[in-house]
Amino acid sequence: MEIKVNGYSADTRTVSVTYDHAGVTHTRDVNACHDEAGAYDQVATAARVEEVGAGVAAKIAAGAITNPPPAEEEEPGEESKGRKKKKTAPAE
Numbered sequence: 001m002e003i004k005v006n007g008y009s010a011d012t013r014t015v016s017v018t019y020d021h022a023g024v025t026h027t028r029d030v031n032a033c034h035d036e037a038g039a040y041d042q043v044a045t046a047a048r049v050e051e052v053g054a055g056v057a058a059k060i061a062a063g064a065i066t067n068p069p070p071a072e073e074e075e076p077g078e079e080s081k082g083r084k085k086k087k088t089a090p091a092e
Contacts, residue, residue: 003053006033008040017049020055026056026065 006016007026014029030052032046059065 001053001057003049005046005049008045010040015045015049015054017065019053021057021060024065024067026060028052028056 004018004020005039007016008015009029012029013034014030015032016027017030018025018027027065030045030067033041033048035041052061056065
């Protein structure tokens with residue numbers, strides 16, 4: 001699993017984390033750790049991010065976390081009718 005910590009928010013006391021595993025990308029906030037004085041503890045937070053990652057991997061394996069479906073696009077000339085067509089993945 002590839003894990004990227006995107007940054008700490010002092011307002012929410014969380015870190016935004018992106019997990020990439022088995023072709024699934026999942027981004028979520030993880031509660032940050034703080035020391036006795038209330039300062040952000042980067043080392044303890046990294047350990048917590050790893051622990052959460054184990055749960056994310058299990059949920060991906062179980063199918064509980066998946067990539068979102070492709071966005072739908074409006075068909076040309078159909079904007080006023082609200083019809084949409086599915087966006088397909090590019091050919092490989």
